[in-house]
Amino acid sequence: MYNYDEHDHKILGERIAQFRGQTARYLAGELKDEEFLPLRLQNGLYVQRLAPMLRVNVPYGMLNTTQLRKLAHVARKYDKGYVHVSTRQNIQFNWPELAEVPDILAELSSVEMHATQSSGSCLRNTTSDQFAGIAPDEIVDPRPYCEIIRQWSSFHPEFAFLPRKFKIAVTGADSDRAATRVHDIGLQVAKNEAGEVGFTVLVGGGLGRTPVIGSLIRKFLPEKDLLSYLDAILRIYNQLGRRDNKYKARIKILVKAMGPENFAAKVEEEWNHIKGGLSTLTQDEIDYAKGFFTEPAYEPLNNADLSNVSDEYPAFGKWLERNVRSHRISGYSAVTLSLKPTGVAPGDITSSQLEAIADLADEYSFSEVRTTHEQNIVMADVKQSNLFALWEKARAKGFATPNIGTLTDLICCPGGDFCSLANAKSIPIAEAIQRQFDDLDYLYDLGNLDLNISGCMNACGHHHVGHIGILGVDKKGDEFYQIQLGGNSGTVTNLGKVLGPAFGADEIPQIIQTLVDIYVDKRIEGEQFIDTYRRIGMAPFKEQVYAKAD
Numbered sequence: 209m210y211n212y213d214e215h216d217h218k219i220l221g222e223r224i225a226q227f228r229g230q231t232a233r234y235l236a237g238e239l240k241d242e243e244f245l246p247l248r249l250q251n252g253l254y255v256q257r258l259a260p261m262l263r264v265n266v267p268y269g270m271l272n273t274t275q276l277r278k279l280a281h282v283a284r285k286y287d288k289g290y291v292h293v294s295t296r297q298n299i300q301f302n303w304p305e306l307a308e309v310p311d312i313l314a315e316l317s318s319v320e321m322h323a324t325q326s327s328g329s330c331l332r333n334t335t336s337d338q339f340a341g342i343a344p345d346e347i348v349d350p351r352p353y354c355e356i357i358r359q360w361s362s363f364h365p366e367f368a369f370l371p372r373k374f375k376i377a378v379t380g381a382d383s384d385r386a387a388t389r390v391h392d393i394g395l396q397v398a399k400n401e402a403g404e405v406g407f408t409v410l411v412g413g414g415l416g417r418t419p420v421i422g423s424l425i426r427k428f429l430p431e432k433d434l435l436s437y438l439d440a441i442l443r444i445y446n447q448l449g450r451r452d453n454k455y456k457a458r459i460k461i462l463v464k465a466m467g468p469e470n471f472a473a474k475v476e477e478e479w480n481h482i483k484g485g486l487s488t489l490t491q492d493e494i495d496y497a498k499g500f501f502t503e504p505a506y507e508p509l510n511n512a513d514l515s516n517v518s519d520e521y522p523a524f525g526k527w528l529e530r531n532v533r534s535h536r537i538s539g540y541s542a543v544t545l546s547l548k549p550t551g552v553a554p555g556d557i558t559s560s561q562l563e564a565i566a567d568l569a570d571e572y573s574f575s576e577v578r579t580t581h582e583q584n585i586v587m588a589d590v591k592q593s594n595l596f597a598l599w600e601k602a603r604a605k606g607f608a609t610p611n612i613g614t615l616t617d618l619i620c621c622p623g624g625d626f627c628s629l630a631n632a633k634s635i636p637i638a639e640a641i642q643r644q645f646d647d648l649d650y651l652y653d654l655g656n657l658d659l660n661i662s663g664c665m666n667a668c669g670h671h672h673v674g675h676i677g678i679l680g681v682d683k684k685g686d687e688f689y690q691i692q693l694g695g696n697s698g699t700v701t702n703l704g705k706v707l708g709p710a711f712g713a714d715e716i717p718q719i720i721q722t723l724v725d726i727y728v729d730k731r732i733e734g735e736q737f738i739d740t741y742r743r744i745g746m747a748p749f750k751e752q753v754y755a756k757a758d
Contacts, residue, residue: 530610727741
């Protein structure tokens with residue numbers, strides 16, 4: 209992973225000192241709320257329902273164990289002893305004191321972490337595939353390009369005050385695990401027929417009030433032109449994006465209004481003015497970025513046969529099946545540590561667990577981990593011969609629940625328990641569903657099923673792209689929940705469709721049970737939930753759900 213140089217440290221130190229002064233002036237009454245608002249957002253600080261929330265960037269999801277231990281220390285000293293992993297691979301502190309935020313930022317900077325541009329109308333943290341660099345289906349490792357984008361976008365004066373927030377995701381594999389089609393810009397690293405590296409460019413995706421799947425605007429962009437082309441896209445957005453209505457300010461609205469072909473033509477026109485200039489990537493610059501993502505010291509190993517151990521320890525066998533993925537290097541596996549035990553808010557992790565994961569990563573995975581879009585933690589490089597020992601230790605610490613990819617491995621925003629924008633609570637709904645489906649054998653029979661929950665139409669829980677999506681809505685001061693079906697965030701991206709009228713919170717577990725029962729009754733051999741939905745459509749689900757509700 210990338211290591212800061214003297215320039216990074218200097219810039220970050222200056223930013224922290226600047227924000228320390230701004231915070232002191234605000235607390236002294238010298239800055240008004242509206243004056244402090246853009247300043248705190250530039251430094252990742254929100255004002256939530258009960259306390260400030262500080263969002264810390266985790267570039268392309270990578271963390272080393274020194275950073276994990278620092279996060280644990282900050283959570284214990286300045287917060288309530290835990291952090292939250294967001295759907296954009298970031299870390300959030302939910303209870304910091306405003307006066308102490310500059311101190312938190314200073315602590316984080318000592319381990320090369322920051323909150324700059326994690327909020328506000330700017331380029332946010334660039335996300336990627338949590339299995340980047342180790343996935344067998346990967347064509348090109350996307351992480352060096354993520355780092356190039358991070359450096360280009362950080363403190364870029366032209367992109368500090370965009371019409372609205374802006375998000376970029378990059379994937380380099382056949383399977384899109386970075387949800388590139390629902391980002392403002394989605395980049396798919398590819399190779400052309402000549403074997404040259406470049407990018408397929410998608411623009412105008414996003415969720416929220418107006419969910420849109422991104423449009424293809426360039427089939428192949430040479431890698432040297434990455435930054436100049438992104439620059440052209442952002443310039444067109446900055447010039448033509450709406451600023452009179454924040455609900456219509458995202459680039460997806462602009463692309464939709466202009467039409468993808470016209471938007472692409474406008475970008476090409478702008479690009480022709482700037483390509484070939486200083487923003488053109490040289491091979492030395494690309495190689496420099498790649499130099500931070502070299503292979504760890506893998507040993508020459510054969511794949512291990514763990515069938516006897518699985519037979520002796522069935523729980524270990526279930527964990528192997530659900531939480532362990534193949535690796536491109538023989539003898540190694542990638543392990544997902546589940547942050548979804550029943551009774552814990554999805555994505556929450558305590559300071560002691562952070563330290564335990566750091567210890568495990570030091571022992572078993574070259575001192576690095578990755579945060580995931582699904583709000584879990586990945587240890588990317590585990591020897592297969594160490595999997596049983598890792599499982600025993602992870603289980604003792606509470607993050608070996610063998611539910612990855614199942615209905616209870618759900619995505620959930622903080623909702624009304626924390627967020628001032630939320631219309632309804634999300635976390636209690638998640639827990640109620642997890643308790644309804646607490647039989648692991650039953651979950652395994654159901655197969656892969658994505659369930660996503662958002663507490664409002666801002667869609668931080670990505671409900672639009674869940675196989676089953678749940679949206680919290682407000683009806684005259686009461687909390688209700690709308691169900692959507694058929695969403696998907698993978699290579700074939702679909703937006704869910706509304707099932708019908710919303711339900712009360714106490715009805716939701718049984719409604720989900722009914723949907724699952726219909727799927728089980730209608731599926732044919734080998735079908736997952738999303739396959740059955742695509743084959744039979746909405747009608748059978750709607751008919752039976754509302755018949756039972758009546």
